[in-house]
Amino acid sequence: MAEAKSDFDPKDRGHGDPLELPRLACGAMAESKPYVATSGQQNALGFPGELAPDWHDKAIARLGELVDNSRALRVYLDSCVKCGACTDKCHYFLGTSDPKNMPVARQDLLRKVYRRHFTFAGKYFPWLVGAADLTKDVLEDWYSYFHQCSQCRRCSVYCPYGIDTAEISMAGRDIMDTIGLGQKYSNEIIGKVFNIGNNLGLPPKALRNTLEGLEEEIEEETGVAVKLPLDEKGADILLVTPSADFFASPHMEGLIGYAKVLHEAGVSWTFSTHASEAANFGMFIGSQENMQKVALRIRAAAQDLGVKRLLFGECGHAWRVAYSFLDTLAGPFDFLDKNYPIPQHIIEFTHDMIERGKLKFDKSKNDEYRLTFHDSCNVARASRMGNKPGGQFELPREILRAVCNHYFDMAPETIREQTFCCGGGGGLLTDELMDVRTKGAMPRMRALNDVAEEHGVTHMAAICAICKAQFSKVLPQYGFDREGIVSVHQMVSNAIILTGSKQAEEFERRNLVATAK
Amino acid sequence: MLTTIYATAFYAASLLLAVALFRRIWLYAATPAPLKIPTTPAPTTKGGVALRMLREVTLFESLFKANKWIWLFGWIFHMALAVVLLRHLRYFLQPVPTLVALVQPLGVLAGFAMVGALAALWVRRIVVERIRYITGPSDHLMLALLIAIGCSGLAMKYLARTDIVSVKEFFLGLMYFDWRPLPADPALLVHLSLVLTLMVVFPFSKLLHAPGVFFSPSRNQADDSRERRHVPPARLESTPRRA
Numbered sequence: 164m165a166e167a168k169s170d171f172d173p174k175d176r177g178h179g180d181p182l183e184l185p186r187l188a189c190g191a192m193a194e195s196k197p198y199v200a201t202s203g204q205q206n207a208l209g210f211p212g213e214l215a216p217d218w219h220d221k222a223i224a225r226l227g228e229l230v231d232n233s234r235a236l237r238v239y240l241d242s243c244v245k246c247g248a249c250t251d252k253c254h255y256f257l258g259t260s261d262p263k264n265m266p267v268a269r270q271d272l273l274r275k276v277y278r279r280h281f282t283f284a285g286k287y288f289p290w291l292v293g294a295a296d297l298t299k300d301v302l303e304d305w306y307s308y309f310h311q312c313s314q315c316r317r318c319s320v321y322c323p324y325g326i327d328t329a330e331i332s333m334a335g336r337d338i339m340d341t342i343g344l345g346q347k348y349s350n351e352i353i354g355k356v357f358n359i360g361n362n363l364g365l366p367p368k369a370l371r372n373t374l375e376g377l378e379e380e381i382e383e384e385t386g387v388a389v390k391l392p393l394d395e396k397g398a399d400i401l402l403v404t405p406s407a408d409f410f411a412s413p414h415m416e417g418l419i420g421y422a423k424v425l426h427e428a429g430v431s432w433t434f435s436t437h438a439s440e441a442a443n444f445g446m447f448i449g450s451q452e453n454m455q456k457v458a459l460r461i462r463a464a465a466q467d468l469g470v471k472r473l474l475f476g477e478c479g480h481a482w483r484v485a486y487s488f489l490d491t492l493a494g495p496f497d498f499l500d501k502n503y504p505i506p507q508h509i510i511e512f513t514h515d516m517i518e519r520g521k522l523k524f525d526k527s528k529n530d531e532y533r534l535t536f537h538d539s540c541n542v543a544r545a546s547r548m549g550n551k552p553g554g555q556f557e558l559p560r561e562i563l564r565a566v567c568n569h570y571f572d573m574a575p576e577t578i579r580e581q582t583f584c585c586g587g588g589g590g591l592l593t594d595e596l597m598d599v600r601t602k603g604a605m606p607r608m609r610a611l612n613d614v615a616e617e618h619g620v621t622h623m624a625a626i627c628a629i630c631k632a633q634f635s636k637v638l639p640q641y642g643f644d645r646e647g648i649v650s651v652h653q654m655v656s657n658a659i660i661l662t663g664s665k666q667a668e669e670f671e672r673r674n675l676v677a678t679a680k
Numbered sequence: 681m682l683t684t685i686y687a688t689a690f691y692a693a694s695l696l697l698a699v700a701l702f703r704r705i706w707l708y709a710a711t712p713a714p715l716k717i718p719t720t721p722a723p724t725t726k727g728g729v730a731l732r733m734l735r736e737v738t739l740f741e742s743l744f745k746a747n748k749w750i751w752l753f754g755w756i757f758h759m760a761l762a763v764v765l766l767r768h769l770r771y772f773l774q775p776v777p778t779l780v781a782l783v784q785p786l787g788v789l790a791g792f793a794m795v796g797a798l799a800a801l802w803v804r805r806i807v808v809e810r811i812r813y814i815t816g817p818s819d820h821l822m823l824a825l826l827i828a829i830g831c832s833g834l835a836m837k838y839l840a841r842t843d844i845v846s847v848k849e850f851f852l853g854l855m856y857f858d859w860r861p862l863p864a865d866p867a868l869l870v871h872l873s874l875v876l877t878l879m880v881v882f883p884f885s886k887l888l889h890a891p892g893v894f895f896s897p898s899r900n901q902a903d904d905s906r907e908r909r910h911v912p913p914a915r916l917e918s919t920p921r922r923a
Contacts, residue, residue: 184810186809187809187810187813230711231711232711232712232714232913232915233711233712233713233714234708234711234712234713234895234897235713235717235896235897235898237707237708237711238708238892238895238896238897239896241704241886241888241889241892242886242888242889242892242893242896243886243889244819244886244889245811245814245815245816245819245886246743246750246754247747247750247804247808247810247811247814248742248743248746248747248750249746250810250811250814251747251810252746262810262813262814265810265813265814267814268813268814271814282884283884284818284884284885290817291816291817291818291821292816292817292818292885293816293817293818316719316898319719319898320719320742320745321742321743321745321746321747322742322746323736323740323742323743323746323754323889323893324889324892324893324896324899325719325736325742325893325896325897325898325899326896326898327717327719327898330717451714451715451916452916455916455919459919459921459922462921463922466922486905486906487715487716487717487905488715488716488905490905490906490909490910491714491715491716491905491909491910491911491912491916492715492912492916493921494909495909504906505906506906543720544719544720545717545719545720546720547720547721547903552720552721552722552723552724552903553721555720555721556721580719580720580721581745
C-alpha cells in the first residue's frame with residue numbers, strides 16, 4: 164500500500180478531466196484490504212468468529228441461498244454480456260487504474276464462482292465461460308475488491324440491464340461474514356448500534372450533554388432558546404440523524420441548522436437515545452437480518468415516544484434505508500400520521516417550510532461561501548425527495564439557492580444521477596483504506612477543481628455524513644481547505660433569521676437604514 | 681437421411697430451447713425480490729415503468745448514456761436481427777403476413793447491417809484494452825457464431841443460392857408433422873447447423889440477458905416505496921416488530 168501511495172500524488176492528479184481513462188494497472192490494488200473483524204465483533208452479529216475449515220462449502224451453500232432469495236442477484240449474475248458499458252464508470256477504477264475495479268470485473272469475481280457451481284456451462288465447460296473454483300486466492304480477491312466498492316450504483320445507471328454492482332458486493336460481503344471473514348470497521352459499528360444505539364458509541368449521557376451544549380451555543384448566537392429535545396415523550400416528530408451530527412464538524416453545524424428550522428416551524432420534536440443513529444451499516448455488509456435489526460430500533464423508538472412523524476437528518480445511505488427499505492423491514496407504520504411522508508427527509512421538511520414562506524433568510528450571511536453541491540450517491544440513485552422523480556437533485560439545490568447568493572453546479576456528467584461517490588461510502592470510511600479512498604475521490608476532486616477555477620467555488624455542500632467525513636480527510640490532500648466541505652443545513656443555519664433573534668433585529672435595522680437611504 | 685437428421689435436430693433443439701428458457705424465466709419470476717431497489721430517478725407508476733422498460737429494450741437508453749460506440753453497434757445489431765427474424769417468418773407462415781412481406785426488401789440490408797455491427801463489436805473487444813480484459817473465450821465464440829450465421833445466410837442469397845421453396849416446405853412440414861425433403865446445399869446446411877447451435881446455447885449462456893432485462897429490479901420496479909408498502913418475503917416479515 165505504501166508503494167501504491169508513493170506514485171499517486173493527489174495534488175498533481177487532482178486536475179484534469181474527471182472522466183479521464185487510465186491505462187490498466189493489473190493488481191495495483193490487490194493489497195488494499197480492510198482489517199478483519201475479531202471473533203467478538205463477528206459473534207455479536209451472529210456470524211462465526213473465524214474462517215472455519217469447511218469455509219469453501221459453506222461459502223458455496225450461502226451463495227446458493229442468496230441467489231435463491233434475490234431476483235436481482237440471480238438476474239444480474241446471469242445477464243451480463245460483457246459489453247463494456249460499465250468499464251469506465253467506477254470512481255475507484257478511474258482513480259486506481261486497477262481493472263478489477265471495473266464494475267464488470269468486480270462482478271466477475273463472484274460470477275465466475277456462481278458459474279462454476281450453479282450453471283451448466285460453468286460445471287462442464289469452465290474454461291469456456293470463465294468459471295472458476297473458489298480458491299483461497301479468489302477469496303483474497305473478494306476481500307480486497309468487494310471492499311473497494313462503495314455500493315454507489317453509478318455503474319447501474321449505465322448498464323443496459325441495470326446490473327447493480329452494489330448487490331454483488333453486498334452478496335460477497337454477506338458470504339464472507341457467513342464463513343467468518345468479516346470486515347472490522349462495519350461489523351464493529353453495527354455492534355455498537357446494538358449495544359449503545361449509535362455508530363459512534365455515544366452513551367445517552369454524553370448525548371444529552373452535547374445537545375445541552377448546542378442549545379447554549381445557539382442561544383448565545385441568536386438570543387433565542389432553541390431546544391434540542393431528547394427522549395421527549397409525546398413529541399410530534401422523531402428526528403433520526405447520523406450520530407456524526409452529534410460529534411464532529413461540519414456535521415454538527417448541520418444539526419444546529421435542523422434545530423433552528425424545526426424551532427422556527429414551531430413543531431414539537433425529539434431525538435431518541437435508542438435510535439440515536441440514522442446510519443445502517445447492515446446494508447453495507449449485505450445482511451438483511453442485521454439491517455432489519457437496526458431498522459427496528461427506529462420503529463421501537465417511534466412507538467415508545469408516541470410520535471406521529473419520522474424525520475431523517477442528512478445521511479446518504481441512511482436515507483436509502485429509510486426511504487426504500489424502512490417500511491418493508493420495520494413496517495407497517497400505521498401508527499404514524501399519514502398526512503406526512505413516512506419517512507420524511509429534513510431537506511423535504513425545510514424545502515416545504517421555505518415554499519410555504521415560513522422561513523426568513525439573510526443570504527448575505529453566506530456571502531463568503533461560493534458553493535457547489537455534491538449529490539450523495541445513495542440519495543441520488545437509490546431514493547427520492549419530494550413528489551417527482553429527481554426531486555432529490557432539485558430540493559437541496561433550491562434550498563442552497565434560497566440561502567446563499569453564489570451557487571454553481573459542477574460538470575453535468577459528475578452530478579445528479581451521474582454523480583461520483585466521495586470515495587468513502589459503503590463501509591470504506593476507515594483509516595486503513597485511506598489509499599483507495601484518496602484515489603476514489605479523484606473524479607470528484609477534479610470536478611471540484613474545475614468549478615473552483617472557473618467560478619471561484621470555495622465550498623462544497625453535501626447531505627451525507629460519510630461524504631462530509633470523507634471530504635474532510637481528502638480535501639486537504641488535493642490542496643483544498645479541510646473546511647471546504649459543509650452541510651446543507653449549515654448554510655441554512657448561517658442564513659436563517661429566527662423570530663425574535665439578534666439576527667432579526669440586525670436585519671430590521673439594516674432594512675430601515677436601506678429604506679431611509 | 682439428411683432430412684431425418686435435421687428434422688430430429690430441430691425438434692430436439694426447439695424443445696430444449698423452450699423448456700430450458702421457460703424454466704429459467706419461471707425461476708426469475710419465482711425468486712423473491714425482498715427490497716425495493718430501482719435505480720433512481722425512476723418512474724413512480726407501473727405505466728411509467730412499462731415505458732422505461734420499452735425505452736430500454738427498443739432504444740437501449742442506459743447503454744446510450746454509457747457509451748455511444750457500443751450503443752451504436754449494439755443497437756444496429758439488435759434492430760437488424762429483429763428485422764432478419766421477422767423476414768424469416770415467411771419460411772414458417774403460409775400465407776405470408778403483410779408485415780413480413782413489407783419487411784422483405786429491408787431483410788437483406790439488415791443482414792449486412794447485422795454482420796457489420798457484430799464485426800465492429802468484435803473489433804472493439806480486441807482493440808479496446810478495457811473490453812479485451814473482460815472478454816473470455818465464450819464472448820468471442822458467441823460473436824463468431826452470430827457472424828457465421830449471418831454470413832452463411834447472406835451466402836445463400838449472393839453466392840450459392842438455395843432452393844428456398846423447398847426449404848420452406850421442409851419447415852412447414854416440420855410444423856405440420858408432414859416431413860418434406862431438405863435441399864442438400866452446403867451453405868444451407870451450415871446455416872441451419874449454426875442456428876441449431878444457437879438455439880441450444882441460448883438458455884445456458886449470456887443470451888439470457890434477453891429475458892433477464894425484464895426481470896431486473898433496478899429497471900422494473902416503480903419508485904413508490906413511500907406510497908405502497910413493499911411486503912418482504914416471510915423470512916423478514918415474520919420478524920417480531922418488537923424485540
